[in-house]
Amino acid sequence: MTTPLLEVEDLNVWFELPSGGELHAVRGISFELEAGERFGLVGESGCGKTTAMLSIMGLLPPNATVAGEVRLDGENILARGEETVSPHRWNDIAMVFQGAMNAFNPVKTVGSQIEEPMELHGIAEGRIARRQAEELLERVGIPKDRADRFPHEFSGGMRQRAAIAMALACEPRILLADEPTTALDVMVQAQILELLVSLAADFNLALLLVTHDLPIVAQVCDRAAVMYAGEVAESASIDALFHTPKHPYTRLLFAATPDLRAGGERVASIPGAPPRLDKPIVGCPFQPRCDRAFAPCPTETPLLKTVGERHVAACHLNDHVREPATA
Amino acid sequence: MNGSHSLLEVEDLVARYPVGRGVVGAVTRQPKLEVRAVDGVSFSLDRGEMLALVGESGCGKTSTAQSVLRLIETSGGSIRFDGQEISGLSTKELRPLRRRMQIVYQDPYESLDPRFRVGATIEEPLEVHKVGSRQERREAVKAALELAGLTPAELYIDRYPHELSGGQRQRVAIAATLVLGPELLVADEPVSMLDVSVRAGILSILDELRDKGLAVLMITHDLSTAAHYADRIAVMYLGRIVEEGPTREVIENPQHPYTRALLSVVPKRDPRERGTPQILRGETPNSIHIPPWCRFQPRCPMAIADCKTVDPELRRPAASTHPEHRAACIRV
Numbered sequence: 001m002t003t004p005l006l007e008v009e010d011l012n013v014w015f016e017l018p019s020g021g022e023l024h025a026v027r028g029i030s031f032e033l034e035a036g037e038r039f040g041l042v043g044e045s046g047c048g049k050t051t052a053m054l055s056i057m058g059l060l061p062p063n064a065t066v067a068g069e070v071r072l073d074g075e076n077i078l079a080r081g082e083e084t085v086s087p088h089r090w091n092d093i094a095m096v097f098q099g100a101m102n103a104f105n106p107v108k109t110v111g112s113q114i115e116e117p118m119e120l121h122g123i124a125e126g127r128i129a130r131r132q133a134e135e136l137l138e139r140v141g142i143p144k145d146r147a148d149r150f151p152h153e154f155s156g157g158m159r160q161r162a163a164i165a166m167a168l169a170c171e172p173r174i175l176l177a178d179e180p181t182t183a184l185d186v187m188v189q190a191q192i193l194e195l196l197v198s199l200a201a202d203f204n205l206a207l208l209l210v211t212h213d214l215p216i217v218a219q220v221c222d223r224a225a226v227m228y229a230g231e232v233a234e235s236a237s238i239d240a241l242f243h244t245p246k247h248p249y250t251r252l253l254f255a256a257t258p259d260l261r262a263g264g265e266r267v268a269s270i271p272g273a274p275p276r277l278d279k280p281i282v283g284c285p286f287q288p289r290c291d292r293a294f295a296p297c298p299t300e301t302p303l304l305k306t307v308g309e310r311h312v313a314a315c316h317l318n319d320h321v322r323e324p325a326t327a
Numbered sequence: 328m329n330g331s332h333s334l335l336e337v338e339d340l341v342a343r344y345p346v347g348r349g350v351v352g353a354v355t356r357q358p359k360l361e362v363r364a365v366d367g368v369s370f371s372l373d374r375g376e377m378l379a380l381v382g383e384s385g386c387g388k389t390s391t392a393q394s395v396l397r398l399i400e401t402s403g404g405s406i407r408f409d410g411q412e413i414s415g416l417s418t419k420e421l422r423p424l425r426r427r428m429q430i431v432y433q434d435p436y437e438s439l440d441p442r443f444r445v446g447a448t449i450e451e452p453l454e455v456h457k458v459g460s461r462q463e464r465r466e467a468v469k470a471a472l473e474l475a476g477l478t479p480a481e482l483y484i485d486r487y488p489h490e491l492s493g494g495q496r497q498r499v500a501i502a503a504t505l506v507l508g509p510e511l512l513v514a515d516e517p518v519s520m521l522d523v524s525v526r527a528g529i530l531s532i533l534d535e536l537r538d539k540g541l542a543v544l545m546i547t548h549d550l551s552t553a554a555h556y557a558d559r560i561a562v563m564y565l566g567r568i569v570e571e572g573p574t575r576e577v578i579e580n581p582q583h584p585y586t587r588a589l590l591s592v593v594p595k596r597d598p599r600e601r602g603t604p605q606i607l608r609g610e611t612p613n614s615i616h617i618p619p620w621c622r623f624q625p626r627c628p629m630a631i632a633d634c635k636t637v638d639p640e641l642r643r644p645a646a647s648t649h650p651e652h653r654a655a656c657i658r659v
Contacts, residue, residue, distance in 0.1 A: 044522040155610050185383035185548065190592035190606045212523060215551075215594035219601055238598045256524050258551040259596040260578055267555055269528035273492055 003074040004032040005206050006056075006093075006174055011068035013051050013060065023278040025051045027230035028068070030304070035173065038200055038207040040217035040224030040238065042253075046274060048230040049210045050098065053176050057095050058085030072174075090117055094172035098179045101159035104151035110162050111137070111147025117169040136165040140195060157188035161195065168199070175200070178210045193220050214257050218242060223310070226250045229274050229285035232304060236311035246313035248292045284316065292317055332410045333371040334542045335395065335511055340368045340404035342387075342394045346615060363614050364390035366566030367404070369641075374510065377533065377543040379557035379574075381550055383589075383611055387566040388546045392513045395544070396428055397421055408511070426456050429504035433516040435496035439488040445472070446484040449503045456507060467506050475502035476532055494525035501532060512536065515546045530556050550593050554578045559651075562586045565622045566614050568641065572652035582644035582654040584629045621656070629658050 134144035225235035
């Protein structure tokens with residue numbers, strides 16, 4: 001078997017709190033990404049999806065402690081911290097941050113901000129960098145003469161396109177996109193998602209899409225991991241997640257999402273709230289909100305187990321002989 | 328109250344905002360510019376009905392709702408609430424009507440006073456409107472909390488907003504509007520700040536209130552939410568309703584090319600339903616320079632020469648299957 005492009009294994013992140021405690025934000029997550037694959041990381045606020053992305057980029061704040069491995073072509077880039085991460089940051093793995101479209105420097109032209117990473121990483125300089133920046137802008141759908149304009153002269157959708165162009169400046173192989181369409185209108189969202197899909201295909205980019213929005217993942221990704229309380233609850237092809245979910249949270253999350261087509265179907269919220277992450281969690285973290293919890297759930301922590309082809313889930317229902325959960 | 332009129336009847340509503348020309352513009356006598364946020368909107372809303380105003384940002388849906396509540400000044404048109412024309416009423420004349428029409432805002436992190444306990448937040452409208460004795464007000468607060476799904480009320484009444492989750496805060500905001508017993512509730516993107524798993528709970532409260540006779544005007548950019556909860560949908564584009572009708576009809580048999588495009592780009596939950604989204608290029612133009620003919624014509628995939636000769640009115644499309652279905656397009 002060939003080595004996957006990116007393997008995340010047993011990744012853990014703790015934040016030291018000012019009060020003295022510790023918040024275990026990412027709790028042993030694992031997933032892998034092949035070249036050209038579109039993978040979704042889905043979950044609600046606070047589930048650790050953004051923290052996981054930042055740890056892959058080596059961009060966590062100083063109060064964070066990381067354990068586990070992030071392997072790029074089989075090499076653990078977290079092995080010696082900044083020393084091993086920084087050669088790959090932007091060159092191999094790039095990220096479009098949440099709200100990136102609002103993070104441009106207002107007093108520099110958009111073009112010069114796309115050239116900057118090229119110059120810093122020794123990819124190109126001067127007129128060559130300018131030409132590459134213009135080509136990138138054209139590729140993301142912005143006329144190249146706009147390179148001399150300032151961010152405030154761009155609409156939200158255009159700034160997001162420019163932020164994507166900037167992430168691609170050093171020709172990465174992996175693009176992490178954190179909620180890339182959250183503040184955008186549905187038509188502009190469709191434009192940006194279409195762009196990400198076509199970029200992934202053209203540049204053989206692996207796309208890691210982080211979002212709270214299941215339908216976006218359903219439409220864009222090949223596979224996805226559903227995160228809950230810092231853990232991967234289930235990971236599978238997007239088709240299996242929707243049609244044959246093996247974790248009640250996946251099923252309930254889909255059921256809580258309204259859909260245009262399913263007019264009469266009831267949309268149900270999931271009662272309760274996720275557990276606090278600054279205290280140990282006993283048993284299954286989803287158990288208090290689960291509609292299928294039974295004997296082992298409050299005390300035994302379910303492990304992520306293979307339940308199908310490239311399909312894993314962490315739920316006791318899969319170990320015990322019971323009727324399968326249906327969507 | 329009589330059955331001959333709807334609770335809310337809006338006709339040809341117009342709301343304009345002046346746009347600054349800047350010093351240079353004023354000195355060189357550039358023409359004064361206006362944003363035509365609401366540019367001739369008509370609709371009605373019955374008791375026990377939920378109407379969703381949907382559209383992208385800048386389409387005028389929020390300005391329409393604020394005009395209806397007289398929170399912003401209108402430049403023309405008529406707003407009748409329970410048969411009474413309210414567009415020309417003074418602040419003082421409006422006051423007794425205010426408690427009959429309430430609004431829930433988008434962001435429950437901003438809309439609640441962090442220094443007020445839940446009970447005080449909900450009681451405040453009663454004090455403003457001088458309703459009941461202290462004891463009666465206390466009872467009303469409890470009843471409102473329970474209507475908003477915060478049961479038992481005693482558990483929440485003495486808490487501060489920071490002790491509550493986003494969903495609980497939005498329930499408090501809803502309780503604070505319900506305590507006055509309104510007949511019309513405007514909900515402006517009531518769940519867009521909340522996590523998916525708690526949204527349905529908030530929306531089902533609105534659903535139940537509608538079943539109890541409340542008229543609900545929901546403002547949303549989320550067509551899937553509108554499709555699930557509203558009785559009727561009105562789609563807005565550049566200050567105008569371009570299509571309107573019963574929810575199933577608008578969703579399943581959309582006629583206006585804008586509605587069709589908008590519905591085609593809404594991501595579906597089922598990965599097997601990956602269709603070909605009909606993506607409109609460019610972005611919605613600003614509402615300063617609205618063309619005098621069909622405002623959607625510049626982006627319309629179906630436009631013909633005649634589209635630049637008329638400003639289409641809402642009328643029943645040839646292919647509609649419901650008598651109350653309207654679209655503003657000469658081609659359907």
